[in-house]
Amino acid sequence: MFGLNSKDTRLLLIVAALCLFAPFLLNPFPEGSELAQFNAGYPDLMQRFVIFGIFAIGFNILFGLTGYLSFGHAAFLGVGSYSAVWMFKLLGYNVLPGIVLSVIVAGLFSLLIGFISLRRSGIYFSILTLAFAQMSFAMAYSVLTPITNGETGLQVYTDDPQFLMGANSPNVPHLFGLQMNATYKMELGAWLFQFNAGYYLCAIIMLVMFYLAVRIFRSPFGIMLRAVKTNQNRMNFTGLNSRPYTLAAFVISGMYAGLAGGLMASMDPLAGAERMQWTASGEVVLMTILGGAGTLIGPVLGAGFIKYFENIFSKINDSVLHGWFAFLPDGLEDFVVAILHPFVGKGWHLTLGILFMLVVIFLPGGLIEGGQRVARLFRRKKQTPDGKDPEHHPKPAPHVAE
Amino acid sequence: MDAILLQILNGLDKGSAYALIALGLTLIFGTLGVVNFAHGALFMIGAFCAVTLNKILTLSREIVDETRTDFLGNPLKVKVPYVEGWFGPELGAAIIDWSVPLAILFAIPVMIAIGYVMERGLIKHFYKRPHADQILVTFGLAIVLQEVIKYFYGANPIPTGAPDAFRGSFDFGVLLGFDPNVIIYPYWRLVYFVFAAIVIGAVFAFLQFTTFGMVVRAGMADRETVGLLGINIDRRFTIMFGIAAAVAGLAGVMYTPINSPNYHMGMDFLVLSFVVVVVGGMGSLPGAVAAGFLLGVLESFASYSPIKNFFETYLFLPSIDQIIIYLVAIIILLTRPRGLMGRKGVMED
Numbered sequence: 001m002f003g004l005n006s007k008d009t010r011l012l013l014i015v016a017a018l019c020l021f022a023p024f025l026l027n028p029f030p031e032g033s034e035l036a037q038f039n040a041g042y043p044d045l046m047q048r049f050v051i052f053g054i055f056a057i058g059f060n061i062l063f064g065l066t067g068y069l070s071f072g073h074a075a076f077l078g079v080g081s082y083s084a085v086w087m088f089k090l091l092g093y094n095v096l097p098g099i100v101l102s103v104i105v106a107g108l109f110s111l112l113i114g115f116i117s118l119r120r121s122g123i124y125f126s127i128l129t130l131a132f133a134q135m136s137f138a139m140a141y142s143v144l145t146p147i148t149n150g151e152t153g154l155q156v157y158t159d160d161p162q163f164l165m166g167a168n169s170p171n172v173p174h175l176f177g178l179q180m181n182a183t184y185k186m187e188l189g190a191w192l193f194q195f196n197a198g199y200y201l202c203a204i205i206m207l208v209m210f211y212l213a214v215r216i217f218r219s220p221f222g223i224m225l226r227a228v229k230t231n232q233n234r235m236n237f238t239g240l241n242s243r244p245y246t247l248a249a250f251v252i253s254g255m256y257a258g259l260a261g262g263l264m265a266s267m268d269p270l271a272g273a274e275r276m277q278w279t280a281s282g283e284v285v286l287m288t289i290l291g292g293a294g295t296l297i298g299p300v301l302g303a304g305f306i307k308y309f310e311n312i313f314s315k316i317n318d319s320v321l322h323g324w325f326a327f328l329p330d331g332l333e334d335f336v337v338a339i340l341h342p343f344v345g346k347g348w349h350l351t352l353g354i355l356f357m358l359v360v361i362f363l364p365g366g367l368i369e370g371g372q373r374v375a376r377l378f379r380r381k382k383q384t385p386d387g388k389d390p391e392h393h394p395k396p397a398p399h400v401a402e
Numbered sequence: 403m404d405a406i407l408l409q410i411l412n413g414l415d416k417g418s419a420y421a422l423i424a425l426g427l428t429l430i431f432g433t434l435g436v437v438n439f440a441h442g443a444l445f446m447i448g449a450f451c452a453v454t455l456n457k458i459l460t461l462s463r464e465i466v467d468e469t470r471t472d473f474l475g476n477p478l479k480v481k482v483p484y485v486e487g488w489f490g491p492e493l494g495a496a497i498i499d500w501s502v503p504l505a506i507l508f509a510i511p512v513m514i515a516i517g518y519v520m521e522r523g524l525i526k527h528f529y530k531r532p533h534a535d536q537i538l539v540t541f542g543l544a545i546v547l548q549e550v551i552k553y554f555y556g557a558n559p560i561p562t563g564a565p566d567a568f569r570g571s572f573d574f575g576v577l578l579g580f581d582p583n584v585i586i587y588p589y590w591r592l593v594y595f596v597f598a599a600i601v602i603g604a605v606f607a608f609l610q611f612t613t614f615g616m617v618v619r620a621g622m623a624d625r626e627t628v629g630l631l632g633i634n635i636d637r638r639f640t641i642m643f644g645i646a647a648a649v650a651g652l653a654g655v656m657y658t659p660i661n662s663p664n665y666h667m668g669m670d671f672l673v674l675s676f677v678v679v680v681v682g683g684m685g686s687l688p689g690a691v692a693a694g695f696l697l698g699v700l701e702s703f704a705s706y707s708p709i710k711n712f713f714e715t716y717l718f719l720p721s722i723d724q725i726i727i728y729l730v731a732i733i734i735l736l737t738r739p740r741g742l743m744g745r746k747g748v749m750e751d
Contacts, residue, residue: 069534071541104614116732120739123437124684127676128735134673135728202522278669282541289538325653342553353545359526360539 008214012291015210019203022046024191032191037315038310043196046201047267049259049304050202056287057206057213058298062249063285065222067229069126071281072113072133076106076254078140078276080261085154085271092165092174093156095180095201095266099259100397106258107251110393113310114250117244121232133281140236140273151271161214173266175201180267205263206300214296216252225249229294286356292337292368296381300335306352313351316344403586406577408591409702411574415591415660416599417698419642423675424682424690426603426646431728432622432685433639437523437533439540440646442672443547444647445515448654450551451512452505455559459485459498500565502658509655512647517647544669552665559662564590568659590659597656601649602691608645609687616640617676621658677731684743 018025022375025332027041038048043082046205059073086367091097138147148154156162168211173180180198187193195206228236235242274280283306288402291302316327321337321344328336423445430438462483470478479723497504519545519644526545563569566588575585609615621635622629654663661667674697682693703709705723713722734741 067534069537071537072583116736119735123537124539124680124735125532127437127680128731131673131728131731132679135725277546278673282545285538285541309708342550347549347553350546350549353542353549356542356545357539359537360542364531364535398442 002211002216004214008218008296010212012207012211015297015300016207019050020399022049022199022203023195026192027191031192032190038312040311042193043181043194043199044131045307046196046312047197047202047263048307050199050206051263051267052284052287052303052307054206054209054305055260055284056258056262056291057209058253058260059284060288060293060295060299061213061256063227063288064299065225065229066219066246066249068121068246068250069285070117070129070250071126071251071278071285072129072131072136073284074280075113075133075136075259075276076257076280077112077261077264077280078136078271078273079109080106080258081265081271081275082154082261082263083258084265084267085156086147088156088162088173088265088269089154089160090163091168092162092239093171093269094169095173095262098173098266098279099205099262102258102262102265103255104258105199106261107255110251110258111247114247115253118250119244121315122336123287130278130281135275137273137276137278140276148271148273150318151272151273155270155368158361166219173198173269201243202263202267203260205390206269209259210300217296221245222250247278281298281351282356284360288351289364290355290359290360290365290366292366294384296366298366298368305367310348310352313344313348314346404580405576407580407708408585408587408701409706411587411591413699413702414595415698416701418694418697419653419657419694420675420678421691421694422598423650424678424694425605425648426653427675427679427688428682428685428687429605429642429646429649430686431679433487433618433642434521434525434529436456436528436536437540438525439537440520440544440547441646441650442542442668442670442675444516444650444668444695445654445657445671446551446663446668447516447547447660447666448509448513448651449667450654451553451651452502452655452658453562453659453663455505455508456485456498456501456562458676459483459504461502463487472528475677476644480577485693502562502564502655505655506592506652507653513648513651514644516651517644518640521643522646525643526549526640532704544549548665550670559664561662562658564593564659566591594656594660598736600651601652604708605645605649606687614641674727677727679741681731681734681741686741686743686745689741689743697730700726700730 002009002012023041025041025044027039028045029035029039040049055073055077060072063069079390081101084095084102087098087101111133113129117132118130141150148157169177170179175197178197180201182197184195185192186195224240224242228242228246233241258260261271261275264275287302287306288299289307290304291300292298318337321340322333323334325333341347343354359366365372423441426444427438427441430436430441430738460483462481465481465482467476468477469479470480474476483494484499485497488494489497520543524534524539528539571586571588573585574587574592575584576582579583584594609619617628617633617635618638619651620635621638654668675694678697679690681697682689682691701723704713704726710722
């Protein structure tokens, strides 16, 4: 279907089904019950799942395929957000121009940065992209205040021109009248399911972007990018100039990031410089690696995983912990809570950092590799008890290039 | 003339910090071939060594002072640091006053230990892994260290002062025959510069004039051959990692009076120090030091208002001081990819 082989079609259909039924799947616990805090089926969080999914898919096109590790992708996300909010300010709250412009501006910006950064590879490339992102962050904070509104962040004011704003068009982001924050609530027994217009817009865009990514992965262009990752020197020796390919991958992933930024601003018409900070860049790297760099579905899984646990961990406080461990004897309960306290609530970033290290050290292929390992373990037990590989499967390729 | 000198002086303290951090980064890269994204965190931990020592020294107990009374007529409770109780009030007060310089002695063993544990516990397992993995794992470590410090010390900057003797400024211009009150320079910044120069000199002397340093230099040139000669080069490189961590830590200790330490100060310096290393030439120790001072002074010049205005009016680049370092890095990379003093063929791709 759509020029995909049966395996990829199945994957695409699974993702589509997950997106469509996410409000049900993410709300397994009845409203008001003890476990309701583990529900994730509310609009804000679901939007974040798919938006960061788009961001990670785009990052994966660069990092997963070419092995170039960019530490500055948050800059493109920030640029996308700013341009979308500017469209809201100038033209009105229809999200379409904002999203289109955010992709274009992020594309141009990434063309500029990629052109310079891609002159170097390996560590140098990471350092350069990091430096550029920090420079953009510093400039957005100070020099470019007329454009970015500095520390306050860019937002829409009532006296903005908004030329295309009709007399009766809504005063919130909308798509031809369909308001992004419109939510249809469905009560089924004790369960409450929320269907949000903004979420479904983002989900449809993510599906299209996922489809595009699959096509890129399977195209000759994608194979060329993999060749860059495997051995760029050898590729150059064969007389191919690899730079146009890497630059194209960089710009594509920058445009994905810009799209994610534009969508983020469309859901909540705000843009701040902190979206461009190095921690934000590190987060998307983590999402991609946690899910599995170079795999199709991995980055989406990683984004969902991290955003979900960010949400859950930040909510847990000491009283919740005490509730959980109430079955323990008093002294032990306090001890366990004291041990766990630094990792939850405001300490989520500590957990994130530890997770990051553990994944890089023990599971460089991410969740996908973990799943495969477990699956292989079971299969091997059935077929060859001695653990040998009679079919001579090829060894897995290293997941990142030098 | 005096304005130029003032800008040079102003750039020296930041330049010293850049030079020290970049020196450590280059040492680690040159010996172990690892890019240490956690080096900024080591700088930050050094600064918090000073904070910690200050907190330890000012630990105090409450005693009742019979000779004085509070406004209700009760005997006044006074907080007396334990140090003053042990060494007498005068010496005790002096020790507390000099807590930042004293923290140097405290920080060296702590930082070497941290560096040793880091190398043996984590970095060692990443020699054979791709550079991207090294970057990622040290990046994760930087986040962890940062968050641990944030957990114990809070998110706000903690002011830690210089000794009284070095507070305030002095008239540097008079020494050189300028008019008085033209070149005013804070004492501590001069101390910082001199300190940095001593540390840099010590590292270079250590590498140049000791047998240990000679072996390390040989190992940097050709690790395998040195290993084949029966020298345990890994152990020496581990010690060098500890020394590099100590250099970053000392830079942090002495920086506390200039800038109150907070948990994310390391990352701000790290990004700039990377740029410094790139400009100086990856793997070149003198290059890192020279580029550190150069970029510090350059940044200071760019914030000098006539130059700033020039860029703003004629070249349409407002606030050139914020981006000058990055611009220089871009130009250097485009024209001379191996950096100012980089060896030919090292990391030129």
